[in-house]
Amino acid sequence: MEATVTDVIPDDAELRAARRARVLAAMEAAGVDVLIAGREPNARYIAGVPRLWINGSRPFGPGCVIERATGSIHLVSTWDEGVPDDIPHENLHGITFNRANTLAWLSKIEGAATARSVATDGLMPSTLGLIRSAFPQAELADGERLMAAVRRLKLPAEIRAIRTSVRIAEHALAAAQAALGAGMTGRRLTAAFMEAMAEAGVTTPTTQDVAWITGRDRHWAQASRDAPVAVGDLVAFDAGLMADGYVGELGRTMSIGGLPPSARKLRQQWDELWDRLLEACRDGAPASGLLDAYDASGATAPPVPVARGLGLGNDLPFVTGALRRTAADQKLEAGMVVALTAYVWEQGVGGIYGQEPVVITEDGPELLSSAPYRRT
Amino acid sequence: MTAGLMSAAVGLVPDKPDLARMRRDRTGRIRETMRAQGLDAVVLLGNTNVVYATGAIWPLSDASRTYFEQPVAVVLADDELPHLFSPNRADPRMQADLPDDHLHGPAHLDFDEGVEAFLPRLYEITGDKAAIAIDEWTHALRRADVLVGATGAPVDAGHIISRAKLIKTPDELACLRAGLRITEEGIREVQSRLAPGVRQTDLTAVFLRTIFDAGADANILDPIWQVMPDRIADGPWTTTGDLALPLLSTERELEAGDVLWLDLGISYEGVHSDFGRTWIVGREPSAVQREQFQRWRAVLDAALGVTRAGARNSDLTAAATQANGGKKPWLPHFYLGHGLGIDSAEMPFVGSDIGEEFDASYVLEAGMVLVLEPVIWDDGQCGYRSEEVVLITEDGWEPLTDYPYDPF
Numbered sequence: 001m002e003a004t005v006t007d008v009i010p011d012d013a014e015l016r017a018a019r020r021a022r023v024l025a026a027m028e029a030a031g032v033d034v035l036i037a038g039r040e041p042n043a044r045y046i047a048g049v050p051r052l053w054i055n056g057s058r059p060f061g062p063g064c065v066i067e068r069a070t071g072s073i074h075l076v077s078t079w080d081e082g083v084p085d086d087i088p089h090e091n092l093h094g095i096t097f098n099r100a101n102t103l104a105w106l107s108k109i110e111g112a113a114t115a116r117s118v119a120t121d122g123l124m125p126s127t128l129g130l131i132r133s134a135f136p137q138a139e140l141a142d143g144e145r146l147m148a149a150v151r152r153l154k155l156p157a158e159i160r161a162i163r164t165s166v167r168i169a170e171h172a173l174a175a176a177q178a179a180l181g182a183g184m185t186g187r188r189l190t191a192a193f194m195e196a197m198a199e200a201g202v203t204t205p206t207t208q209d210v211a212w213i214t215g216r217d218r219h220w221a222q223a224s225r226d227a228p229v230a231v232g233d234l235v236a237f238d239a240g241l242m243a244d245g246y247v248g249e250l251g252r253t254m255s256i257g258g259l260p261p262s263a264r265k266l267r268q269q270w271d272e273l274w275d276r277l278l279e280a281c282r283d284g285a286p287a288s289g290l291l292d293a294y295d296a297s298g299a300t301a302p303p304v305p306v307a308r309g310l311g312l313g314n315d316l317p318f319v320t321g322a323l324r325r326t327a328a329d330q331k332l333e334a335g336m337v338v339a340l341t342a343y344v345w346e347q348g349v350g351g352i353y354g355q356e357p358v359v360i361t362e363d364g365p366e367l368l369s370s371a372p373y374r375r376t
Numbered sequence: 377m378t379a380g381l382m383s384a385a386v387g388l389v390p391d392k393p394d395l396a397r398m399r400r401d402r403t404g405r406i407r408e409t410m411r412a413q414g415l416d417a418v419v420l421l422g423n424t425n426v427v428y429a430t431g432a433i434w435p436l437s438d439a440s441r442t443y444f445e446q447p448v449a450v451v452l453a454d455d456e457l458p459h460l461f462s463p464n465r466a467d468p469r470m471q472a473d474l475p476d477d478h479l480h481g482p483a484h485l486d487f488d489e490g491v492e493a494f495l496p497r498l499y500e501i502t503g504d505k506a507a508i509a510i511d512e513w514t515h516a517l518r519r520a521d522v523l524v525g526a527t528g529a530p531v532d533a534g535h536i537i538s539r540a541k542l543i544k545t546p547d548e549l550a551c552l553r554a555g556l557r558i559t560e561e562g563i564r565e566v567q568s569r570l571a572p573g574v575r576q577t578d579l580t581a582v583f584l585r586t587i588f589d590a591g592a593d594a595n596i597l598d599p600i601w602q603v604m605p606d607r608i609a610d611g612p613w614t615t616t617g618d619l620a621l622p623l624l625s626t627e628r629e630l631e632a633g634d635v636l637w638l639d640l641g642i643s644y645e646g647v648h649s650d651f652g653r654t655w656i657v658g659r660e661p662s663a664v665q666r667e668q669f670q671r672w673r674a675v676l677d678a679a680l681g682v683t684r685a686g687a688r689n690s691d692l693t694a695a696a697t698q699a700n701g702g703k704k705p706w707l708p709h710f711y712l713g714h715g716l717g718i719d720s721a722e723m724p725f726v727g728s729d730i731g732e733e734f735d736a737s738y739v740l741e742a743g744m745v746l747v748l749e750p751v752i753w754d755d756g757q758c759g760y761r762s763e764e765v766v767l768i769t770e771d772g773w774e775p776l777t778d779y780p781y782d783p784f
Contacts, residue, residue: 006626006627006628006629007626008624008626039443052622052624053597054597055596055597056424057422057423057443057446059422059511059534060512078614078615078620078709079612079615079623080612081612081620081624082624089613094614094615094709095709095710096709096729097728097729097730098729098730101729122443123513123517124511124512124513124532124534125511125529125530125534126529127513127529128527129527129529140518142519144486144515145515187591188589190588191584191585191587191589194584194585195581195584195585198577199577201575203580203584205595206441208595224468224469303463303464303482304463304464305444305445308441308444313441313442314442314444318484318487320463320484322463322490323489325489326487326489
C-alpha cells in the first residue's frame, strides 16, 4: 500500500507544471485568453489542489480560473491548506452564496477587461450574462472540449498515479469479493468495499453501486440492491476510487462457489469478446473498433460506455453505442488510459461483466490489473 | 449525558415514505410553477433536480461518470409522469416505476451527436412549438442553437426546482428522518471506536460500512473529522481571517484531547442528511469546554425560540447573535443555518453572504427544513459546533434528529 498520508498537500510540483504547460499551450492554440473551470477534474488538473469530494454533478460555477498571458491561477478556496505557493493568497476566493461576490473577483482578474475569448467547461442559462458582465469584450468558448483534449493523453506521472489507484481498488475489491456469500446483498457488498477502501486510506469512490446481481430475464438488468445473493447468481462487481485525484477502476463477475456450469459457455463468450476488444486497442485505431468488436462477437453492447478514459475524471475517450459517430471520430492513441468493459448476457443465466484498466502504448495495450480477468 | 433534541414524537411525518406519492407531490409542485409561468416543458440535467422530478435513484458518484453519463428528466405541464433519459434503465431503482413509454435511452448532452439524437425525441414528447426551460446548459446544446430565447440563452428552469423543493412533502420528511437515522447509526458505531491512535480514515471506514449496511443509497461528501486548533492562527490561513472548515480527512492518528468537529451526510431515496457534532478524543470535557457547550445550547435555543412560519431569517440571526453577547456565532464563509433536502445545503440560507438585506426580507414557511449550525469559539481555547435539523411548523418547529451530545 501507499505511504501514510497525514497532510493535505498539493499535487507534485513537476506534475503541476507539466499539466499547466499543456493547458496554456492549448489555450494559445485556440486563442483562449481566460479559462474558467467548474468541473473538479479540470480544476484539479489546472490548480493541483485537492478539494472536498462531493457526490454527484454540480451546477456550473467558476471554481478555478487560469489566465493565459500571465499563467496566473485563481481558485475558489476559503483556506490555503493544500494550495501550492504558486497560487498566492490574493488569488484565493472564499466560498460564496452571492453571485455579486463571484462577479466581483472574476471581473478583477488580470486581463478581464480586455479578454477576447473566455472558455468555460460548463454552462448554466445564466453563464452568458455572467461572462458578459465580467469580460465585456469576450466571446464565450468551449472549455470542456479544450480541457478534455488536453487531458486525453496522460503524462507518465499520471499513469503512475492511475496504477496506484488501480492497486488500491483491487485491494478493496478483494475484500468485497471475500464477503460474497449466500444472503449477502449488493448493498452490503458495497459496504464491504467502502470499508476496505477507507482503511487503505482512500475515502473517495467513483461509483457507489459496487456489486449487483445480474438479471436473468433482460439484457443489462440488475436485481434490487437488497435482493439476497443465491447460489448460481452471477454477481457483478464494479470497483472504482480516486487516490490523489486519479481514478482507478475495474470490474469482475463472481458466483458463490465459482461460476455455475450453466455460465461456462457465457464465460467463453466473454473471453472471446475480450480478445476482440483488446485487439482493437491499438495506437491510431478508431475508437469505434471497440463497438465493432461487440458486433463481430455477436454480443449486445451494454447501454453504458464500453470504454471510458481514466484520469482525473470525465476523461476521453468516451465510447458508447449511443454515440457511434463520436466513436468513429475518436482515435485510440498511445498515452491514453481506458477502462474497457466487456459484457455478455444470456437469457436464464445472467450477465458477465468485466472491466479492465488498460494503457495504450505504441507496442500495444498494457493491462494495469495485477490479476486480469481474462482466463489464460 | 445530555439528551438530544427530539423529546416528543413527531406527528407530521409518516412512519414510512410512500415513494409514488412523493413523486406525484413533487411533480405537482413543479407543474404548478410551470403553468403559472406559461411553460410547457422543463428539461433537467442537474443530478439532484433529476432525482427530484423522477424519484430515480442511482448511486452515480463522482465526476468520472457524472457529466458524460448524466441522466436527463423532462417534465411536461400536461403530464403527471416525468420522462427519464438514462443509460441505466434496466436498474429497477432507475426506472422509478415509470411506464416504458416514459423511459428512454441515454441523452449525452455534452456531445454534439448526443444533442442531435436527443432533440427529435424531446420534440416528439413536447411538440416543437413548446415553451421549454432548462436547468443547466451545455456547449453542445449552445452550438446547436436550440432551446434559446431572444437573449441567446435558454429560459432557466433551475429556479422552478428551487421553489418547488423549498416546502417538503410528508414523504420527503419521512425519507429525511430515515436518512438521519441511518446517519446516526453510522455515527454511533464510529463514536464507540473513537480512541487515541485511530486514524481519521479509520473513522470513515466504520462510517461508510455502517451506513451502507443500514440502507444508505450513497455517501454524499467525504466525511469530515476535523482536528481543531486552539487558536485560529494555528490553523490554515483563510480569506476571512476566521476558521477553516471543513478540512479534508487524512490518515492522521488522533491523539488524546483532540477536539473533533464532524460534518457528514448521506443520501436515502435521494434525500440528503446532514450531521455535525463536537467530540473530544479519549478525555472528558474540561470545565471550559462544558461552558462552551452550554453557550452553544443557549445560542441554539435562542435561534429556535424565534423559529416559526412567518419569522424572517434576520429574526434568527439577531436572536443567535444576542445570545452570543453581540458576536455572530457562525462561520463567515457559511451561515447560521441552511435548508436541506435533495441538496445538502439549499435555500433558505440564513446569515450567509447573500447579505443582511436578503435575511431581513426572507420569510420562513411551514414545511421548510432548517439545519442550524452555530459555532462557539474562544480563541486560544478552541470551541464547540454541532448541527440540528428541524422542521418549521406554523407555530414553531419540530426536531428531526435525536442524537445525544455526548461527551457533553
